[in-house]
Amino acid sequence: MPEGHSVHRIARQFDRNFVGRPVSASSPQGRFAEGAALLDGRTPTLARAVGKQMFLEFEGDVWLRVHLGIYGAWDFAGEIVLDPTIASANGRMGQTNQRGVDPVYDDAGENSLASIGAPRRARGAVRMSEQTRGLEDATDAEWPPPVVGQVRLRLLTEATCADLRGPTACQIQTVEEMLATVAALGPDPLVDDVAEGEERFVSVAGRKPTPIGQLLMDQKIVSGIGNVYRAEILFRANLNPHTPGRDVPEETLREMWRDWVRLLSIGVETGQMMTMDDLDPEAHRRALAHRDDRHWVYHRAGLPCRVCGTAIVLEEMAARKLYWCPRCQA
Incomplete structure (x- = not known):
């Protein structure tokens, strides 16, 4: 989706x-x-x-x-x-935080010349x-x-x-x-005032007994997050996806919203769901060329966690695939 x-x-x-x-x-x-x-x-x-x-x-x-x-x-x-707002002077999509690195486009990812955002x-x-x-x-x-x-x-x-x-x-x-229709949707960082959106997200998600892994996918609570961003945001927050929203510390909820603001902007700019930070130039080229090199946990079931080496778990949550590290996100 x-x-x-x-x-x-x-x-x-x-x-x-x-x-x-x-x-x-x-x-x-x-x-x-x-x-x-x-x-x-x-x-x-x-x-x-x-x-x-x-x-x-x-x-x-x-x-x-x-x-x-x-x-x-x-x-x-x-x-x-x-x-022109998302294309560089040479007609190619911009990059995230890797300046001076030539863009690389894959054959099957979101930003190839015959694909999603090109x-x-x-x-x-x-x-x-x-x-x-x-x-x-x-x-x-x-x-x-x-x-x-x-x-x-x-x-x-x-x-x-x-x-x-x-x-x-x-x-x-x-x-x-x-x-x-719009009023029934949760805040979108590219539409709503970012600070107001943060308050809406924190106040609603922070009251819910529902697992945070489900709340992030609920478009009435926050707009735009799907399976990939859900898994990656939770990992980046070191948060167990089964934690009830009301048990997530307020500062963690705020950090997740701010992370979503940043990741969404990167996604719009590059056309790719790039969720790994501070890659060296060669790693960044690999990530642009191959989806499996641009995420921490998504689509990595059974593979070692990039941080701790524990096998990434794949389970089903609310009829959608959920990837997470049982150690980093314990």
Whole structure:
């Protein structure tokens, strides 16, 4: 499932390539025909992300709400313009804390040129979702591109096409409905005031008897954290995921929120869930090139902890995989 950094990058992609341009909207699959008809011919005026949900405003106070869920993806084709806020001068995504190191992009991770967070001018398509491989570049300049697979919604400008496949939610909302949806979500560091968001998170999570490992995944408590960030934030805090929220020291809750602020910013900047700090240049290159080299515990079941050597545990918590170190997080 896409985590918060992915959706913020997708919203920026729409802001750069669709806002201010009239769109043709259709539902090739047919499941969103009525909604597409309502959007057809309108001009997007604002794109915003809150946690794992994206909201696209159209003229006439009409909003499109999209939640990709586990299987959803946006595929972009045509002329795709880089977002200057997350791209460096040479057109590549910036890095975290490793200045002077040439970027390396993997073939299957979040930031490869054919994957999640790599908008660029192309004749083919670029997929923006979580843990999905990019589509192959087209061999010709057919326009608009042919519909491939089950496309719930196609948005088309004169130069750019966005196809939505497999979302959990794709619906039209009024202003009031959009505001109600956002109000029900927990704080997002890139949307809400960071200090106010910290107070909201600490006050709510600190009262709950629910294990902190579940609370971090509850989008009503904090927006945008998914399986990867959950495991990594807990490890970085040396916190047992089964600890009830009300038993977590207040300062630890504050440290986790601040860590989320930092990690989310890194994710948006790089397109990758980079959760290991202070890597030397070669280690940083490996981490950019291979997912398994950029996390402390995620996806490392049975492997030795990078800190203490204890085997990383994999268990199920609330129907989602949880990775943690039983010694460092005792």
